[in-house]
Amino acid sequence: MTQLLFMIRHQLKLMLQNRAAIFATISAPLLLTYFFSFSADGSQQKEVYVADEDQSAYSAQFMKMIQKAGHIKVTKVTEDVLKTKVHHQDISFGLLIGSHFEETLFSGDELNVSFIQNEEKGDAVLTEQLIAQQAGALKKIVRDAKVISRTLHTDGKQAAADLLKDIQGHSAVNVDRHHVYEGGQAADRLIGFLVMFIWFVAVQSLRSFIDEQENHTYDRLLSTPVSYTAYAISKFAAAYLFGLLHIIVILAAGTFMLHIRFADHVFAAGAVLAACSFALTAVTMAVIPFMKSQKQFTSLASVFIAVTGLLGEAFFTLDAAPEYMQMLSLFTPEIWAIGAFQNNGGGSMQIVPLSLFLAAGAASLVLSLYMINRHMKKNG
Numbered sequence: 001m002t003q004l005l006f007m008i009r010h011q012l013k014l015m016l017q018n019r020a021a022i023f024a025t026i027s028a029p030l031l032l033t034y035f036f037s038f039s040a041d042g043s044q045q046k047e048v049y050v051a052d053e054d055q056s057a058y059s060a061q062f063m064k065m066i067q068k069a070g071h072i073k074v075t076k077v078t079e080d081v082l083k084t085k086v087h088h089q090d091i092s093f094g095l096l097i098g099s100h101f102e103e104t105l106f107s108g109d110e111l112n113v114s115f116i117q118n119e120e121k122g123d124a125v126l127t128e129q130l131i132a133q134q135a136g137a138l139k140k141i142v143r144d145a146k147v148i149s150r151t152l153h154t155d156g157k158q159a160a161a162d163l164l165k166d167i168q169g170h171s172a173v174n175v176d177r178h179h180v181y182e183g184g185q186a187a188d189r190l191i192g193f194l195v196m197f198i199w200f201v202a203v204q205s206l207r208s209f210i211d212e213q214e215n216h217t218y219d220r221l222l223s224t225p226v227s228y229t230a231y232a233i234s235k236f237a238a239a240y241l242f243g244l245l246h247i248i249v250i251l252a253a254g255t256f257m258l259h260i261r262f263a264d265h266v267f268a269a270g271a272v273l274a275a276c277s278f279a280l281t282a283v284t285m286a287v288i289p290f291m292k293s294q295k296q297f298t299s300l301a302s303v304f305i306a307v308t309g310l311l312g313e314a315f316f317t318l319d320a321a322p323e324y325m326q327m328l329s330l331f332t333p334e335i336w337a338i339g340a341f342q343n344n345g346g347g348s349m350q351i352v353p354l355s356l357f358l359a360a361g362a363a364s365l366v367l368s369l370y371m372i373n374r375h376m377k378k379n380g
Contacts, residue, residue: 186258193314194337206235280333282368
């Protein structure tokens with residue numbers, strides 16, 4: 001055991017020597033998260049074209065709610081202009097507020113609003129959902145105002161106007177920029193990028209197995225009194241600890257530098273990432289015996305990691321993607337790690353990914369040790 005710990009310590013020292021690579025694998029997920037979440041979201045404001053045929057105080061209030069809820073720029077145009085822009089594909093969709101919007105709002109009927117579009121496009125789905133949510137919120141406010149007016153025997157429209165004015169006044173507060181960054185899409189992206197680069201760390205840490213075969217160090221290692229299986233386990237353990245170190249540093253940097261809150265259940269979420277790192281390191285080690293050269297290993301691994309990052313929603317969500325792509329995403333580690341942190345990372349949400357990562361890691365580790373012993377017997 002003492003000899004194994006000494007080998008692990010020696011392997012960690014070798015890995016820590018490449019400070020430039022360490023800086024790159026720590027800073028890259030943080031920079032990618034910043035550019036894909038905060039920088040892009042802050043510099044690109046979505047624009048929605050609206051044709052307001054009602055021209056009432058409530059249609060105006062509806063447009064204000066859309067602007068505030070989604071940081072959306074509302075551009076008012078006529079119905080003809082709106083339909084022309086959609087027809088010419090200048091815009092993905094437009095919102096038409098019908099001439100009886102106020103009437104349907106108070107009558108309880110379906111609101112006289114509609115989306116003008118040629119076909120449903122992925123980039124407009126989330127914006128349409130946000131607009132629909134605001135329409136529902138406005139309808140609920142008016143319904144509550146009607147209940148209040150009946151109780152107090154006052155005018156319903158005046159009660160609704162007063163309630164909207166009161167809500168608008170209380171919502172007009174300055175939001176601390178730090179809180180804008182908490183959770184949500186930024187947290188999902190950082191977790192996705194973190195998993196990608198933890199896999200890169202495993203690849204860079206374990207590629208020395210192939211280096212040793214190419215420079216004939218492997219033959220000399222077999223002639224030493226140290227068990228090569230123990231030597232392989234020490235490399236695996238060092239690579240795993242090296243990955244854990246990256247996870248801790250990246251999560252701490254994301255919390256204090258980007259002000260991201262990942263989950264309320266920190267220890268459970270941390271256990272998922274530790275299990276994920278274990279699985280990725282073990283899978284990488286299991287693949288090594290099938291690689292013919294270090295160049296082949298690093299190039300194939302880089303492509304594979306990039307593809308899993310794209311399918312695993314590290315860069316963007318697949319809500320509007322084809323169903324087969326959403327099915328393929330279930331085979332990526334990123335999607336399971338991100339899912340464990342969503343909705344504040346409740347304990348039940350982490351059972352499945354934790355189990356999957358531990359099972360995949362254990363199976364891959366057993367396979368890799370079997371392949372190493374088989375290779376040794378073959379050479380012996």
